[in-house]
Amino acid sequence: MIDAIRNLGRIILEGLERFGRAGLFMFEVMRGTPQLRKRGALVLQQVYGVGVLTLLIILVSGLFVGMVLGLQGYNTLVKFGSEDTLGLLVALSLVRELGPVVTALLFAGRAGSALTAEIGLMKATEQLAGMEMMAVNPLTRVIAPRFYAGVIAMPLLAALFSAIGILGGHLVGVGLLSVDAGAFWSQMQAKVDFYDDIMNGVIKSIVFGVVCTGIAVFEGYDAVPTSEGVARATNRTVVYSSLAVLGLDFILTALMLGEV
Amino acid sequence: MRRNVMELWVGLFAAAGLAALSMLAFKVGNLTTADVVNGYRVSAQFDNIGGLKVKAPVTLAGVRIGRVSSIAIDKGHYRAVVEMQLDGRYDNLPKDSSASILTSGLLGDQYIGLEPGGSEKNLESGDVIMTTASALVLEKLIGQVIFNNNQSGGDGNAKK
CATH class of the missing domain: 1.20.5 (Single alpha-helices involved in coiled-coils or other helix-helix interfaces)
Structure with a gap:
């Protein structure tokens, strides 16, 4: 009995310790930010890694999500005789919700896991320790560029996802199901608000960028330096990022709608 | 390379x-059209605004020339005070123009329609539109119809 309670306490304490380490880690990364200006090339390199290489999966998924939204939305809206609002439905679902969230989930799977594995392996092969020996701070040299690259890439990826999704919805709605093209766009333009809808989506995607990339680089940096430890860290990155994104999405939506 | x-x-x-x-x-x-450029504010009082919301369009002859910027209650008269932001390009509305709350389509959103009056003077920032027509509330209409039916039915019975 006492053992069980002690185990519970140990789990809680370990969790808190991890949280504390993550907080200190993020603080250190932030503190190294000013030195990053001299190292723009490093950030650029990482934007290529986490942004450009994630582009394909984002574009393909965005197109198909938009097309499915067009099909599903049409089938429901046509029952109410309001298939003209299909464009509005597709645009609002994508811009406000699916764009940022699905992009973040895909990002965690594609770029986040790669970041964790890369940094974890650097640690396992003692490259990070080697840098410290040469008086190079791995936090500013390795971690910070990757972190900021993720934060920069995420909103751009989410915007591309939403834009191509709307084109996909247009493809299915107007091309396949013969919704009027004028009604499709005019309903969308009349009801989608730049600040309330689009900017909120952008804010969401920036927050998700910080959270996903933060978790990915921390898990890599904090990994047990063995092959098994790196595998476990990669696994944790995907699980924690996905959970954090979905949970934060609810909180952010509630805050932005201001109706809770 | x-x-x-x-x-x-x-x-x-x-x-x-x-x-x-x-x-x-x-x-x-x-x-591009979401913002009203160098607009001016006018307000109007209504008995009932129905489902009118902030940001609802304000139209003149069906063309959108502004949007509702705030909705409040005049505590003294128990009436709704609606403030609108109108586009500065349309600054030649007569002072005695009237405002009415209309509905776009059967189930559409409500908006404010302005009807120009015949006055020589123009509406300026801060003016109040005096002539207004409230929103049509469906329940009241139905209530009236039922009431009228009952009345005519009652009269018929009395004559027998």
Whole structure:
């Protein structure tokens, strides 16, 4: 009995310790930010890694999500005789919700896991320790560029996802199901608000960028330096990022709608 | 060489992302007409505004010339005070114009329709539109119809 309670306490304490380490880690990364200006090339390199290489999966998924939204939305809206609002439905679902969230989930799977594995392996092969020996701070040299690259890439990826999704919805709605093209766009333009809808989506995607990339680089940096430890860290990155994104999405939506 | 290729890709990526964002802003969100340029404010009092909401369009002859900026209650008279922001380009509305709350379509959103009056003077910032027509509340209409039916039915019975 006492053992069980002690185990519970140990789990809680370990969790808190991890949280504390993550907080200190993020603080250190932030503190190294000013030195990053001299190292723009490093950030650029990482934007290529986490942004450009994630582009394909984002574009393909965005197109198909938009097309499915067009099909599903049409089938429901046509029952109410309001298939003209299909464009509005597709645009609002994508811009406000699916764009940022699905992009973040895909990002965690594609770029986040790669970041964790890369940094974890650097640690396992003692490259990070080697840098410290040469008086190079791995936090500013390795971690910070990757972190900021993720934060920069995420909103751009989410915007591309939403834009191509709307084109996909247009493809299915107007091309396949013969919704009027004028009604499709005019309903969308009349009801989608730049600040309330689009900017909120952008804010969401920036927050998700910080959270996903933060978790990915921390898990890599904090990994047990063995092959098994790196595998476990990669696994944790995907699980924690996905959970954090979905949970934060609810909180952010509630805050932005201001109706809770 | 390798570096140049990478820079090219990152540049393309950033440009595509920004292009997508601006497409969302202008093509989807219609940012260009969302803001009323150097507008002026007028207000109007209504007995009942129905389902009118802030940001609802204000139209003249069906053309949108502004939007509702705030809705409040006049505590003294128990009436709704609606403030509208009108486009500065249309500053020649007569002072005795009237405002009515209309509905677009059967189940559409409500908006304010302005009817120009015949006055020589023009509406200016801060003016109050005096002639107003409230929103049509469906329940009241139905109530009236039922009431009228009952009355005529009652009269018929009395005559028998």
